Amino acid sequence: MKTKAFFAIVLCLGLLASKAQNHNYNRILEVSIVSTDRFEESRLTLVRLTDSLHCMLMSMSEIKDGSKPMEFDIEFLTDDAGYSLVDSRLAQLGHIAFKTAGLKNMNPEDSTLLKKAITRDSTLLSILENNLTEKNPEFNNLLNRIDDLRKTIAENEQKLSLMQHTPQYRNRIIIHLRS
Numbered sequence: 001m002k003t004k005a006f007f008a009i010v011l012c013l014g015l016l017a018s019k020a021q022n023h024n025y026n027r028i029l030e031v032s033i034v035s036t037d038r039f040e041e042s043r044l045t046l047v048r049l050t051d052s053l054h055c056m057l058m059s060m061s062e063i064k065d066g067s068k069p070m071e072f073d074i075e076f077l078t079d080d081a082g083y084s085l086v087d088s089r090l091a092q093l094g095h096i097a098f099k100t101a102g103l104k105n106m107n108p109e110d111s112t113l114l115k116k117a118i119t120r121d122s123t124l125l126s127i128l129e130n131n132l133t134e135k136n137p138e139f140n141n142l143l144n145r146i147d148d149l150r151k152t153i154a155e156n157e158q159k160l161s162l163m164q165h166t167p168q169y170r171n172r173i174i175i176h177l178r179s
Contacts (some may be wrong), residue, residue, distance in 0.1 A: 094177070117152075
């Protein structure tokens, strides 16, 4: 009797472990940092840090025109070692105003949803382009919508490509640096 119960427990634990391995969890870290006195130094430190990591840059933008506080945003994917290194060095960049970290379950269905979104947006883009040829009075609004859709399609195609070709970069880091 004890042997049967033991084997049943071992079998259940084995099934649970195999189900846990089938789920692909990605870590996400998003941080807002305020660095008023040494913005440029913090920005350069952040750029050097990403240069030293095994990572894939998703987006980077910078505003330093003097019309408002300087801003630097960067988003990248990295491996587990890169995630830990960035997380440990955040306080060196300035005052951490906001920080959130968590796990996101990345299922195979995620790529299916991206493919459906790309197809849907491409179809809508074709419809909008056809409406332009009919001399629609809302010409500028349609052009803006077309540009937005093209950007969305490109972003989704990039995410899909990354999902399929870079499984080692399972950690997404988004850093907002402000002066």
